[in-house]
Amino acid sequence: MPTSVHHIDPPQFGPWALVTGASSGIGREFARQLAADGLNLVLAARRRPVLDDLGRDLAARHGIEYRCVPVDLATPGFLPAVAEATDDLDIGLVVSNAGDMVLGEFLAGSHDALLDEMRVNAQAHLSLTHHFGRRLVHRGRGGILLVSSMAGLQPVPYVANYAASKAYVLALGAAVHQELAAKGVHLTVLAPGATDTPMLTRFGADQTPMRRMTMSPQACAADGLAALAANRPVRISGRTNRTAIAVLPRATRTRVFGAMNRSMAAGATTQRA
Numbered sequence: 161m162p163t164s165v166h167h168i169d170p171p172q173f174g175p176w177a178l179v180t181g182a183s184s185g186i187g188r189e190f191a192r193q194l195a196a197d198g199l200n201l202v203l204a205a206r207r208r209p210v211l212d213d214l215g216r217d218l219a220a221r222h223g224i225e226y227r228c229v230p231v232d233l234a235t236p237g238f239l240p241a242v243a244e245a246t247d248d249l250d251i252g253l254v255v256s257n258a259g260d261m262v263l264g265e266f267l268a269g270s271h272d273a274l275l276d277e278m279r280v281n282a283q284a285h286l287s288l289t290h291h292f293g294r295r296l297v298h299r300g301r302g303g304i305l306l307v308s309s310m311a312g313l314q315p316v317p318y319v320a321n322y323a324a325s326k327a328y329v330l331a332l333g334a335a336v337h338q339e340l341a342a343k344g345v346h347l348t349v350l351a352p353g354a355t356d357t358p359m360l361t362r363f364g365a366d367q368t369p370m371r372r373m374t375m376s377p378q379a380c381a382a383d384g385l386a387a388l389a390a391n392r393p394v395r396i397s398g399r400t401n402r403t404a405i406a407v408l409p410r411a412t413r414t415r416v417f418g419a420m421n422r423s424m425a426a427g428a429t430t431q432r433a
């Protein structure tokens with residue numbers, strides 16, 4: 161498995177990169193790989209102590225600079241705080257990765273939890289792409305990597321709002337990709353499949369047949385960064401996942417993924433409500 165990529169060119173995408181959801185899973189791995197490529201990092205998520213530890217570790221290993229921005233991306237007015245924390249930095253890359261999932265029957269989830277899920281999974285990408293997209297176009301180079309999900313490629317029962325919010329990111333990103341391409345700015349939407357992170361284990365997916373299809377966060381992040389460097393509009397992570405999407409009709413995927421989520425919801429030890 162690749163644990164580092166060397167496709168991210170600091171003159172094009174540096175000197176600073178913002179990574180949201182850097183405190184865990186795929187986001188943490190994006191941060192690690194970008195630091196290995198020599199980019200300075202703005203690390204954003206809610207858990208400041210975890211970001212501080214990561215930043216210290218990456219600075220010691222790779223000699224980079226870092227800044228931590230504690231932020232709840234489900235708060236509607238989060239953008240000014242992130243903008244203020246980064247206004248003095250030459251940000252060349254934004255990895256909008258943070259996300260959360262409410263598992264279970266749509267009507268069983270609380271309205272507030274579903275709204276929070278939509279804000280972090282969809283609205284945060286909109287706001288970050290709009291704000292930093294303008295800055296990147298102004299400087300005439302750089303990139304934006306939006307993390308969606310394979311769940312966004314078809315409706316998925318028992319994670320209905322999650323799948324819908326991820327579909328929004330795919331549609332937004334693939335369209336804005338074309339607008340930015342002419343302006344020297346790359347934009348790629350990464351659609352991971354099952355990836356071995358705390359999000360997956362939180363819902364017990366590691367105890368289901370899904371574990372056989374699971375990728376490492378290292379491979380997932382490397383796939384996303386390589387796709388961004390090549391300026392692909394959309395990248396499904398992993399060859400197995402790409403094949404599954406190519407051969408299974410959309411309605412079949414809805415049925416199969418829905419059934420998997422239904423059994424996961426039935427056995428989940430943790431379910432937001």
Ligand SMILES: NC(=O)c1ccc[n+]([C@@H]2O[C@H](COP(=O)([O-])OP(=O)(O)OC[C@H]3O[C@@H](n4cnc5c(N)ncnc54)[C@H](OP(=O)(O)O)[C@@H]3O)[C@@H](O)[C@H]2O)c1
Binds near residue numbers: 235309352
């Ligand atoms: N793992 C998978 O199988 C899989 C599959 C498809 C897509 N994805 C997507 O990949 C991305 C990363 O997920 P992961 O698997 O790495 O999950 P994870 O390990 O649970 O990490 C999620 C990250 O998002 C941050 N986050 C969550 N809610 C936030 C909020 N309201 N404000 C700010 N930060 C928030 C978390 O940080 P704090 O808790 O510190 O705030 C954490 O750093 C997500 O967008 C997810 O939907 C994952």
